[in-house]
Amino acid sequence: MKADVTLADLPLRPELVGEEPYGAPQLDVPVRLNVNENPFPPSPHVRQEMADAVVATACEVNRYPDREAWALRQALAAYLGHGVTPEMVWAANGSNEVMVHVLSAFGGPGRSVLSFTPTYSMYPEYARNTHTTYLTAPRRPDHTLDAALVMDAIAEHDPTVVVITTPNNPTGTPTPLDVIGDVLAGTDAIVVVDEAYQEFSHDPDATSLTLLPEHGNLVVSRTMSKAFAFAGGRLGYLAANPAIVDALRIVRLPYHLSAQTQALALVALANAGEMLGQVDVLRRVRDEALFRLPAMGVEVVPSDANFCLFGRFADRHDVWQRLLDRGVLVRETGPAGYLRVSAGTPEEMERFYAALAEVLAEGAPREKGES
Numbered sequence: 332m333k334a335d336v337t338l339a340d341l342p343l344r345p346e347l348v349g350e351e352p353y354g355a356p357q358l359d360v361p362v363r364l365n366v367n368e369n370p371f372p373p374s375p376h377v378r379q380e381m382a383d384a385v386v387a388t389a390c391e392v393n394r395y396p397d398r399e400a401w402a403l404r405q406a407l408a409a410y411l412g413h414g415v416t417p418e419m420v421w422a423a424n425g426s427n428e429v430m431v432h433v434l435s436a437f438g439g440p441g442r443s444v445l446s447f448t449p450t451y452s453m454y455p456e457y458a459r460n461t462h463t464t465y466l467t468a469p470r471r472p473d474h475t476l477d478a479a480l481v482m483d484a485i486a487e488h489d490p491t492v493v494v495i496t497t498p499n500n501p502t503g504t505p506t507p508l509d510v511i512g513d514v515l516a517g518t519d520a521i522v523v524v525d526e527a528y529q530e531f532s533h534d535p536d537a538t539s540l541t542l543l544p545e546h547g548n549l550v551v552s553r554t555m556s557k558a559f560a561f562a563g564g565r566l567g568y569l570a571a572n573p574a575i576v577d578a579l580r581i582v583r584l585p586y587h588l589s590a591q592t593q594a595l596a597l598v599a600l601a602n603a604g605e606m607l608g609q610v611d612v613l614r615r616v617r618d619e620a621l622f623r624l625p626a627m628g629v630e631v632v633p634s635d636a637n638f639c640l641f642g643r644f645a646d647r648h649d650v651w652q653r654l655l656d657r658g659v660l661v662r663e664t665g666p667a668g669y670l671r672v673s674a675g676t677p678e679e680m681e682r683f684y685a686a687l688a689e690v691l692a693e694g695a696p697r698e699k700g701e702s
């Protein structure tokens with residue numbers, strides 16, 4: 332083959348032709364409120380512990396890391412509580428990779444995964460990459476789910492994997508535990524409850540972890556990227572029956588979690604109180620947005636996560652651009668007309684409100700209708 336090949340010359344899988352790499356714009360602007368990160372960096376003492384831990388791994392960097400990430404799984408089990416043991420925990424490079432493991436083991440050709448839209452935009456990509464058919468059913472107009480809606484969709488599609496995201500991204504909508512319990516009672520599909528934003532919810536203890544003892548097909552997915560302020564560390568994890576974890580151990584690449592990732596995550600978990608110390612602040616920032624935005628004349632969708640949808644703009648891209656022109660990056664995602672703003676520091680939020688007030692004063696035609 333010639334040396335100056337382009338993508339068009341390569342034998343790319345047909346379903347990937349024309350696809351773009353996924354990702355929100357990574358722009359270097361003063362106020363970044365677009366990917367639901369925790370805006371507070373770790374304290375100097377946690378930073379030092381992390382640096383020391385990485386130096387310690389360097390002494391043995393000639394060796395492969397612990398393939399089973401056992402110490403980390405022990406620490407994650409202790410953090411989760413609710414009777415979760417290390418055998419029930421699986422971890423990978425972000426919950427993105429955890430979900431790819433789940434679909435590699437339980438999806439695949441001739442099988443499907445079902446989710447409820449609008450929801451997290453990476454799910455179709457996990458499905459595509461694992462040759463799993465991606466199916467969706469719409470949420471109710473207020474973005475909630477009930478057991479009948481979920482069970483009807485399961486009956487219609489017969490998926491091997493069902494994903495329920497609570498609080499949901501991008502709407503922030505929680506799904507009550509009794510709905511999830513009813514779904515689990517009615518299906519043998521693998522039910523993944525994606526609790527990426529659980530720590531921000533009004534009642535973090537109302538978690539599907541409490542349903543694990545009764546349901547062998549339940550997977551509770553979590554991440555350290557959000558409340559835990561560890562997005563750069565790339566650590567996602569899940570809790571499930573040990574048999575499910577055994578299935579994931581078959582499909583993972585050997586040594587998938589580097590020694591440095593494991594060491595850094597262990598430091599973060601050892602300092603859980605501090606890493607999670609700003610969650611209350613971020614909850615208050617979120618709750619404030621839920622009344623401040625309507626006071627400015629825009630609609631918001633009630634949220635239990637560290638972000639909320641606001642709108643509805645006749646031209647949301649124009650509003651997104653004009654906020655960006657003022658140094659504020661939000662996310663253009665979700666149902667038509669909405670933008671999503673993550674809970675930033677109180678100072679960042681003041682800059683966001685000031686920028687939005689200017690944009691609205693200039694004129695930003697709104698759409699009317701149900702959210």
Ligand SMILES: Cc1ncc(COP(=O)(O)O)c(C=O)c1O
Nearest residue numbers: 425426427451500527554556567
């Ligand atoms: C619902 C949901 N699940 C999972 C993730 C992935 O998180 P990570 O791969 O950083 O662990 C995100 C990130 O935005 C999310 O919104």
